[in-house]
Amino acid sequence: MTNTYYEFFCPVKVIAGKAALEHIPYELTGRAARRPMIITDKGVRAAGLLDPVIMACEESGLDIISIYDDVPPDSSTTVVRDIAAIYREKSCDSIIAIGGGSAIDTGKAVNILVSEGGTDIAEYTGAGLIKHPLKPFFVVPTTAGTGSEVTSVAVITDEKKGIKLPFSSSFLLPDAAVIDPRMTLTLPAHITAATAMDAMTHGIESFTCMAKNPLSDAYATSAIRKVSESLLHVMDNPKDTDGRLALAQASTMAGIAFSNSMVGLVHSLGHATGALCHLPHGLCMSVYLPYVLEYNLETIRGPLGELLLYLEGPEVYAITPAERRAEASIAAVRKLRDALYKRCELPRTLRETGKVNESQLDQIAEMALDDGSIMFNPKEVTLADVRAVLNNAWG
Amino acid sequence: MVIKRFQPIASRAKRQYVALMFQVMGRALQAVSEVDQEVQQEAQALPEGFLFEMMVMPDGASLVVEHVGDGRLHYHGSSAPRPVNVSIRFKHITHAFLVLSFQEKTSVAFANDRMLVDGDVSYAVRMTRVLNRLEAFILPRFVATRAIKEYPKNLHLPEKLISAAQIYLKVATHFIQTARA
Incomplete structure (x- = not known):
């Protein structure tokens, strides 16, 4: 990698x-x-x-x-x-x-x-x-x-x-x-959650996709840590300026990371779903992230396992066996999404969005396959693969 | 001192190798579009008359192919009859050599910023899939795995051998026809 x-x-x-x-x-x-x-x-x-x-x-x-x-x-x-x-x-x-x-x-x-x-x-x-x-x-x-x-x-x-x-x-x-x-103090809860998950996805994809590099890694991991530490706190305390600043900085750091190392299949799917179903970009990122990580798992096991430190902190990282850290990272993402669903009903599946029709999945798959960011996905993606990820994300 | 003396020769050899590989790949792209249904399906989504170019910046070797309809590609040589629709440009001859000598995968070359895409990126992605499919056919598996991100799981030896033989035959025929002309 x-x-x-x-x-x-x-x-x-x-x-x-x-x-x-x-x-x-x-x-x-x-x-x-x-x-x-x-x-x-x-x-x-x-x-x-x-x-x-x-x-x-x-x-x-x-x-x-x-x-x-x-x-x-x-x-x-x-x-x-x-x-x-x-x-x-x-x-x-x-x-x-x-x-x-x-x-x-x-x-x-x-x-x-x-x-x-x-x-x-x-x-x-x-x-x-x-x-x-x-x-x-x-x-x-x-x-x-x-x-x-x-x-x-x-x-x-x-x-x-x-x-x-x-x-x-x-x-x-x-x-x-x-x-x-x-500037972000009055942001409604569901937009705060969706946009923060966008930043989280930028961080995770830039750390696990093909153009990752030492400098973008530094920005990506800092961004992931800040989102993990601050997002739920801000959801519970929306007027907390320190928390808001942490999320804003995370967004900027994740932006620096992904603009230098690109993103992968989560974004390919998100761009296609956004274009066809008019779903907000951050929401698409949140929906697809764990399913794409599961799809890429065997190709990104190393870096994804490293991210557990930034997603869950040193204690959880230390007690998790090295060979289970990648799965634990995906579980941490799922846990965060569940917590956001509880707080603002941020959808976790395509079905929960209420705006995607199951008959549109083939069209989303075809469009995603031609998206530029798919070039940087660590695993080669076929139409059948994209369709399988979409089936899982349907819920 | 000795290395310095050989540098111009090495550089010329690199240029000649890249130019030759572009000629082979251009002809092979035409051939694979006549042989493989999957490539035809990919190419069918391109507009008729669509021109695709791969070249070395600033004005080095190049190959141009055109989608002439029904998923068939036609090799135009190194120059296009009109402005191309999509161009994949290597920033330097060394970068083209790394990719065409299978020292660096095409996907890695993209990730490493060795190449620029000028034109509709979705078409460039599609043409990259066609190139990957071609390389999976014409290269021995151990070389192909160095050139493409993942060797296709559904490509078995009999199909590979038959298709590769057809492609090589068509490429050789095209070379002979060009030489005679």
Whole structure:
């Protein structure tokens, strides 16, 4: 499993902790930016999450020039074009994306257009087309799971063609990711649980899939430990800022890990299920994780066994025989899912989601088999294998 | 000193080996799509006229195949008649040599960032499965296990030998036809 060669890259400045938002004005002026635009969605604005950011800037004599708060859950080429037009009209010089994966991806795409020129973001789809640094770009995540604040990819829907356009370039990485526990304090229980399980899956897959490497391993294990230690505590104490910060940091660390070591079959299945059944990504991750680990078990027994230390702590790790640790890791994941089901009814099977029809499983299997992340799954996957995993996950 | 003197020769040999392997693989891809139903099923999902390229960056050896319909692939040689739909690009001749000399599995080469995919990733994944299937047929099992992630459980010796013989025959015929032309 150990690679003899690897690459690792993360130039994003991480600004994390108490009063982190108040660092934004300093970071903006440090990049000669005086006219920032905020890109967000209506939910974030309605929750009052923009207020501390605006206040922090105003207190430093920096006005937010424009706020676009209409980013949809699946951002589109039209939305990106419209935001870029506003950015140009108002002579903005930097972008602050505040929100979850969609707002952040939209911010990345808008930054391509306003930096490279043009009105059609589709012209920049693919890898390596962007050759120059873009405008100053800051990300303030309001969920703790996607890790988008430290990834170099974005996905935007092309409405006309009905396809998802991927964008990949190291220049898409933000200048800074601002992790402030105030931004996730009001996150509802089921979103807290699903997004944390997304971060957990990023950590576990990056530690067990083919492109794992020593540096991503360090981030992955730290992320897994933080989620394991903090998630249930936060579910029981949602206003606990230390717990919220721990989950937000875990999300960022897991993001750094998986953007450098990729993910595997859990994500292939999740992408397909999300596209066909419109289930939230984090929920899909939580549903599929133990079933895929069981499928990969004999190929990943070593690293999966090591993860028991981070999932259950040193005592459990020490008393578990080495040859039983991999199974114990899967059991720990199942135990966590059961605890989340008890607290917020986060589904553990496809049947429990109530949104997947058993007749869709073949289509999910076929789509998952063509997903890019399947390349990095440690075990070769056939259509029959995917179907078997789906049958198990059906419940 | 001696090593330095042999470096240009080794480098030239590497380039020639990779170019030859691309020629063999291109022809073998066409042949396997005429012989194996599973490959035909995989290729049928590609649009007709779909062009697939493997090449060494920046402008090294390459192979181009086209899906001409019904799951059949046609080898175009090293240049495409029009812009390709999906290109798998090795970053360096050494990386191509590692994969084509079966020192590094294709999947490991992807994981090690030796290659870039330009185009629709889902089609690249599909073409990788076709390449894996081809390698399982034409390579002895102990070599194939070094080239692909997992040797197919359902590929038994009689089927392998018959298919491999058909593929090699078609590749040889194609080489002769090209030489005559």
